[in-house]
Amino acid sequence: MAHKRKGKKDADITRMTDEEIRIMEEHVEEILSSQLPMGRVKKVCRLDPDIEMINGEALKLMTKAAELFIVELGRAANTNAAMEKRKTVQLKDINNCIKKQWTFAFLEDALDDWPKPETKKRKAQGETTVLEETLNGDGEEEDAEDVVEDSQENVVDDSQEPDETVPDSQEGAEQPEKVDRFAGQF
Known part of the structure; x- marks a missing residue:
């Protein structure tokens, strides 16, 4: 009977020390660490009824894998935005990446139901906004005294408030003094 001799490579694999195993496990944990929350990924996985x-x-x-995919899609979208001389990635950049690169082709129908971004109406030339009118003083011109008088009319004066008293049904009872509703608040 011929015995097969173990090669030097086979011996090295079986004779790993505990320290070498620990270092390898730490390296694997480093590789598998992610910035995405695992709970959220788990919820997405459970959307499949088979799981x-x-x-x-x-x-x-x-x-x-989800993190690496997001990084790749983000890089491609960022490159597309940079080609259009923009720093901000927009939805149209992601759409262009999906259409142009075969690696993202499976997402082609994914953004069809995505809500369209609202377009902001720009002011016509010569129009001013309320803020600009206020800052420039072009709006309704009101004297500063009128504004002060209007604001003073809305202020409640404590000296004009009626005294709080007990209702007529308790006429024989002792009348309390004026109650200060704002006591202790200032």
């Missing part, structure tokens, strides 16, 4: 439970290790791999 009932997810193993913890599988969830870590799914989270890392």
Whole structure:
């Protein structure tokens, strides 16, 4: 009977020290760490009716894969925005990436139901906004004294408030003094 001799490479794999194993496990944990919350990825995975439970290790791999996918789509969209001389990535940049790159082609119908961004109406030339009128003083010209008088009319004067008294049904009872509603607040 011929015995097969173990090669040097085979011996190295089986003779790993505990320290080497610990270093490798830490390296794997570093690789699998993600900035995405695993709970959120788990909820997305459960949207598939075929998935009932997810193993913890599988969830870590799914989270890392989702993060890497988002990074790649973000880079492609950022490149598209830079080609149009913009710093801000817009929805149209993501759409262009999906249409132009085969790696994102599976997302082609994903943004069809996405709400369209609202367009802001620009003012016509010669129109001014309320803020500009206020700052420039072009609006209704009101004297500062009128504004002060109007604001003073709305101020409640404590000296004009009626005294709070007990209703007529308790005429024989002792009348309380004026109640200060604002006591202790200032």
